[in-house]
Amino acid sequence: MAEKKKLRESEDAEPEQIVDPWKVVTTSDKGVDYEKLIRQFGSERIDEAMLQRFEAVTGHKPHRFLRRGIFFSHRELNLILDLYEAKKPFFLYTGRGPSSSSMHVGHLIPFIFTKWLQDVFDVPLVVQMTDDEKFLWRELETPDVAQELAYQNAKDIISCGFHKDKTFIFSNIDYITSSPAFYKNMLKVEKLVTFNQVRGIFGFNESDAIGKISFPAIQATPSFSNSFPEIFGDASDVPCLIPCAIDQDPYFRMTRDVAPKLGYLKPALIHSTFFPALQGARTKMSASDKTSSIFLTDSQEDIKNKINKYAFSGGGATEKEHRENGGDCETDISYQYLSFFLEDDERLAYIKKEYSSGRMMTGELKKELIVILQSIIGDIQKKRKAVTDDLRRHYMTARKLNHKA
């Protein structure tokens, strides 16, 4: 509700934008205005002081996603750092809507970051695969199809390197139909949230299916540690940190609103920007358009060809023009992708300088990206080959997780 109101208040001069879990719409040519989103959603910016504290508390240099403002917003991340400092337990929760049998690099962002957080904090992680949601929203013919996609995607997620003994990945259909504790928390949330509220938060309307209308309770439920008695015990209330793209925040604003009414802790959040499509930074990538992104199933050759062919260039139209005017890193997708995937800050700064000045050509820039993406994707593909059905089932079995807490 708050966000809608603010949208209306700012209708004067500024362009409008709507960001929710199903759409990212903006009237601005520059794409999503993330500073404005922080104001709309009422979250907090991850500022320099937060990064310094993060490093001081964890002893780890902040991840490049943090250093570069890719994870840019949070809710109560400070409390999580307090817990870490006091050696008190917490856990990570992230998720994925299994929308096609292969994930793309945009889907990797939260998982790359979450894996890093798991390593830094040494905490358990739960990953929700919302197969039920994908059946309810999309034209998947049966829940079984959605469930099978969840299993396939789980293998991709495992290939990101999550700790075998600290990670529980679950299909909603599987876990709801085997966990009374989880379903009971769903019921508790469903009892407290009204149609008016989900209409305000998610933009649902009266023609929406009742399955959609009640689904937000299912995404809220993993925020509460007692939804997972096998991991945390029956009566636990272990704090939760949720790394996710900012479009998922509506679910967790709702969750944070409901939590105190249930006597549960509010989950903390850390939000990322969107990963741009090859064709440009205006919106999110689409799993249904194979040319809009690099998929985990793409060959080394595919990666090279797609970047060369589709990655929107901020360079000059001709070599002469480029040499004279330089390239525009703000719009250049290859540069943008490098800012996600190139670890070396100095190298990135060097590339930016060279490309902006026109000394580095688009082809060279793309080559730099191709090598890195080929390496990252190749590595995940190698790991995925080793993910047997047995190993997937191991990750997908609710069990005590091995962690400090």
Place this chain on the structure above:
Amino acid sequence: MAEKKKLRESEDAEPEQIVDPWKVVTTSDKGVDYEKLIRQFGSERIDEAMLQRFEAVTGHKPHRFLRRGIFFSHRELNLILDLYEAKKPFFLYTGRGPSSSSMHVGHLIPFIFTKWLQDVFDVPLVVQMTDDEKFLWRELETPDVAQELAYQNAKDIISCGFHKDKTFIFSNIDYITSSPAFYKNMLKVEKLVTFNQVRGIFGFNESDAIGKISFPAIQATPSFSNSFPEIFGDASDVPCLIPCAIDQDPYFRMTRDVAPKLGYLKPALIHSTFFPALQGARTKMSASDKTSSIFLTDSQEDIKNKINKYAFSGGGATEKEHRENGGDCETDISYQYLSFFLEDDERLAYIKKEYSSGRMMTGELKKELIVILQSIIGDIQKKRKAVTDDLRRHYMTARKLNHKA
């Protein structure tokens, strides 16, 4: 939707009535007009021809509830008789919302009738205990409390004499959290029904909790035999007959609307009138008002006292007046209850004649009822003592049921 429209059309002279699973409201002094309800709901009257066919096909004299118009309405009962005639399988589905730790005689009506149908047809029965609904609707503090009420009520239901090897009683919370097949059918229904539809059918509004709004899918799901793979197999589509009070019809109108879209069979229905409160025939009994009904936990003495003290009398104010004018069987609750529980048609006709004429006094009429209710309740209490937790668990275990089909 159809019912609302009809309500409006008939706003001229006739009194209005609203009947849904949570309320029975009528502006008529005579209580619910069941003939009008048949027109509103679009169901069919159980007529003499249907009763004759029932007897011809099953070889059983119709139950007193059928003979006396207590089960008075149906949807496609003829198809069920066709199946029985052709020796083809079908199953029974009924349910209960566990609202207090003891059931009252009004709650018994569908179970007494369903037990009789199970005997006559020799078919499996599933009984849904909607503990989740009762948590969502009522001020029960936790789902656990609702679940425990379901277990207690299940013992009462078992005491009605349902066949041990042909009956599956389930708590929604238990079965949803152990049956993927059931949950997947829930999702399928939830995907097809909109908020507008449940608003039209159930009168939900925008301030209702999302759990309420999606609940109707849960009550629809047991109508489909493949929701119970343990009983009927994975790919089954065994036809279903639902005996229930007419106020539950909205759920199954919705179910019958959805079924063809899923490629499933529509359930058939057989509807009862409402059982009157001791104080009068205007509405249903209330489990929360201990003086409004006879409970299964009432002692022989309680039964006697409650009937003598509370059962609304249609008799004269004084003995003289009664002898002169006679009693009114239409409003006399003791007579009404006898019409539910006294098996002997001739005896009932005799009582009616004697009471109406003023020859039989209210005290004698009540005595007749007291003896019968003491016997019925006493019998159930005796049976209930034999219902161990193990036996309850047997009935509540999803398993292959022993039946002809």
